[in-house]
Amino acid sequence: MGDQLSTELDHENHLLLDQPLLRLPFELLRKTLRSARFEIEKDGALITNTLKETATSSVNGRSSKEDVLKSLDTMIARMRGTKRKLIAFADEEDRLHQQEEARVQHLADLYAMYSVDDVKYEGWSRTRLDRLLVDYLLRQGYNDSARALAEERGIERLVDVETFEQMSRIRKSLLNGSVAEALAWCTAGETKKELRKMDSNLEFMLRYQQYIEIVRNRSQTKPNEALAHARRYLFxxxxAYPREVLQACGMLAIPPGTAPTIAAYADLYSPARWAMLAELFTTTHNTLLQLPSKPLLHVALSAGLSALKTPACHSTRPDSLAAPPSHATSLTLSTNVCPICSTELNELARGVPYANHSTSHVEPDLLMLPSSRAYGRARLDEYARKAGLLDGQVKDLRSGEIYGRDTLKKVYIT
Structure with a gap:
């Protein structure tokens, strides 16, 4: 019965890690629909008003035949432009629907399995690992490698290469000192309204950085350009942002060369502001599309490490923190030391919580060494024999220190 429970698939827990798989296409579909509606309403209102004005002017005789024809040509061109936009939106919707269909089928394949021993589960798990790797590569900016891996594994519809490529492109433009692409993303379609609902400060901070660059290069810009920008976008x-607006006013009286000497303005011209804007954009982008802030590979790895971690894996003794087990020691004890205690994973697992074990398993006839570590008598004897120690000596399996048997203490589990 125990073996059956241990190999049974828990589909609901699997889906906890796969929520973004279905959520992102849905959010993109909703965003595409709102953007299409916005374009229709905007262009439709403009064409309707133009048509009314043209008809009224024509009836009243204020417009000539040539003016009416010119106005009609303008409206036709506008409608053709709207049609091209709607075709692009329709193509995007079709792509997203295909993604949703492939992802639903991917999860349906999991629900057709009931045990991890199923031969199909290994293939499904490999596909999910490939998805997590592609997600990690995209978040780290390795777009070409991510696309190549997705194409090689045939999982293009199970990953979001296009979305992360756009995010990476805008992030790089910010790190290179340009806010143009980020501002275009903020003000496109319904995104501006969505950001306002989120109470996001991204657009304001981008406009604020624009103002800083105008003031920094005041010798190359028109005298009133900075003031006009502040009146339109900052005031x-x-x-909502009194400190930033007051600083914007004060910057007009402070030359960029002397700003670093004034505490209130020292960081305004710092290159670090571009990195801050890039991080702010990434956070806002992920929040808007309901994407996890961390790569899913990190989430899965943390869950796996936590499932194996016990209090014994990380000692609180200062000497153990200062001198972790060597690689040679971990290799020697590969059959006795848990993966969390290994050199490769020990430090990585330090921040994850301990596993929740309902039962514990300890070696019989435990003996505690002066190092406060406890091992079974049989294991100590076997290790001492293999190490060629003298009679009456034992060796700490972790640190390699040698102790006399008279220093050991019997341990009783209560």
Whole structure:
């Protein structure tokens, strides 16, 4: 009965890690629908108003035949432009629907399995690992490697290469000192309204950085350009961001060369602001599309490490923290030391919580060494024999220190 429970698939727990798999295409479909509706309403209202004005002017005789024809040509061109936009939106919707269909089928394949011993489960798990690797590569900016891996494994519809490539492109433009692409993303279609609902400060911070660059290069810009920019994009937010607006006003009186000597303005011209904007954009982008802030590979790895971690894996003794087990020691004890205690995973697992074990398993006839580590008598004897120690001596399996048997203490489990 125990073996059956241990190999039974828990589908609901699997889906905890795969929620973004279905959520992102849904969010993108919703965003595409709203953007299409926005374009229809905007262009439809413009064409309707133009048509009314043209008809009224024609009836009243204020417009000539040539003016009416010119106005009609303008409206036709506008409608053709709207049609091209709607075709692009339709193509995007078709791509997203294909993604959803492939992802639903991928999860349906899991629900057709009931045990990890199923021969198909290994293939499904490999596909999920490939997805996690592609997600990690995309978040780290390795877009070409991610696309190549997705194409090689045939999982293009199970990963979101296009979305992360756009995010990576905008992030790089910010790190290179340009806010143009990020501002275009913020103000496109319904994104601006969504960001306002989120109470996001991304657009304001981008406009603020624009103002900083205008003031920094005041010798190359028109005298009133900085003031016009502040009046249009900064002053309307003086109640929400009073400190930034006051600093914007003060910057007009402070030359960029002397700003680093003034505490309130020292960081405004710092190159580190571009890295801050890149991180702010990434966080806002992920929040808007309901993407996890961390790579799913990290989440899965943390869960796996936590399932194996016990209090014995990380000693609180200062000497153990200062001198972790050597690689040679971990290789020697590969059959006795858990994966968390290995050199490769010990430090990586330090921040994850301990596993919740309902039962514990300890060696019989435990003996505690002066190092506060406890081992079974049989294991100590076997290790001492293999190490060629003298009679009455034992060796700590972790540190390699040698102790006399008279220093050992019997351990009783209560």
């Amino acid at each position: 309307p937010y003086r109640d």
